[in-house]
Amino acid sequence: MSGKGRTIAVCGKGGVGKTVFTAIMTKLLSSRGDMKILVIDADPASGLVPTLGVKVEKTINDIRLKIIKSIKESKGGDKLEISSMLDYEILDALAEYPGLAVLSIGRPEDEGCYCRVNDLLKDAIKLLSKSFDLTLIDGEAGIEQINRRVMMDVDDLVIVSDTSVKGVNTMSTILHVAKEGNAVNYSRIGAVVNKARSEKEAKQAMDGVSIDFLGWIPEDETVREYDFSGKSLLELPDDNQSVEAVKKILENMRV
Amino acid sequence: MGLFDKEIKELKAYIQKKNDKGKVRKIVNFHHEDWPQKGASEIILKDDVGVELGNPGNASKCFFVWTENGDVRDGRITIIGPDLTECKCESIPFAQILIFRGRFEDEYERYRELRSAQYNTNLHGYMIRIIPQRQQIWSRISKDALEKGFSLKILGRYLIEKSREMEYVDGAEVIFVTSSKEDVKELNDISTRVQRIFDAMNKMVEEMSLDCDTCEYNDVCYDVQELRKIRERLQKLRSEK
């Protein structure tokens, strides 16, 4: 592990399995017992919260609106007051479990340009993530959104794809945007192929994309069943094949 | 006359009143080996919380006042209600009030520095969130710290020593209230006025206009002679420019 406060962001086309991958990583890491994990649900359409079976009562967007309201009523105060309020509200917004806290970004609503609030929010999230051993971000397809709404820089960027051409094309696009360097800053980047039938198939699907292959996750009936019946993926059995697969991916990433 | 003479007097009366009900302990010159500092910033999650103070949904209050030559017993820790190890609950109402004695001529800067200093509580197993303007403080003490004997006396001594590091502070005392929500809320009148005095002072410094007729704080300025002095000083300064 590269020290305290490491941040891993997961992105990729909708439906490829970002949320499933994040949820299984969460299961593995939060049950280690010696780590505190922060999981950020940064995809408003995602459903990470039900996939983990956690309860979130307040989102970052709720906090944002509340702060903007108090600024409009000129009760915001100076920078220290606003950041203090954000730190306070964010702690209150955490869904807390042993070794694990979940923070939901929520659906963005346009409130005009409150860049200052957005920047302070990102600072507050960064500060919070520094107090955890590891932060996982379940992102949207685009990485611009992570940069805009969650954090300016992460340690690891993991692009997930299934074996479809569309999924892999999206991976290439994201890789391209990431390498241009105008979106989120990162130190390492790698790919995970989900819903594959074999390692061979997974690697084949990614043929021609020049990115580190971190591992693959099989098409898994149990995962599908859990998702179908709304059961928390945190309760997947330890010997489940997808859990084993994600364990290997984490080893490859030296988490 | 000082900015907070009235409020300090009322605080003493409040303590006296609670004392008559037998709820008060006063500790002077509390000695304890230094509490370990925390390394990197560390989150205390619910599962690790030994006791939570003034959390959302509970009563919470946090403010400071100062005086140049008023009665401050340096090093005194006043605890109204049980100390942490004596509480049976996981969540308790909480107030934390600091009274400083020293020289505060540049009131605006002093306010900002003392306000920032509230955050620098680098104590292992202790985590705070403060909203100064709302005078809210929410703290968590870890199970581990509680088992090792963390107490309000240790926190109080730390806060006093930290504030004594400011060259203009030459004495400090701290008051904690843990007895009940009602006892914390009873401080509302005092705390609201303290905040309005600071707000009025900040407004004078931050805004160019010193027009009292339209100012929302003209009531406190009318009451507090010291605020009017600050205003006159600012007016003079600005007309010289």
Ligand SMILES: Nc1ncnc2c1ncn2[C@@H]1O[C@H](COP(=O)(O)OP(=O)(O)O)[C@@H](O)[C@H]1O
């Ligand atoms: N390895 C897998 N095996 C079986 N089904 C999967 C697997 N990974 C994801 N799924 C299913 O695919 C769908 C989309 O997965 P999800 O993680 O929500 O994608 P994303 O977050 O990328 O939009 C879900 O219904 C999920 O149950």
Ligand SMILES: [Mg+2]
């Ligand atoms: Mg998703």
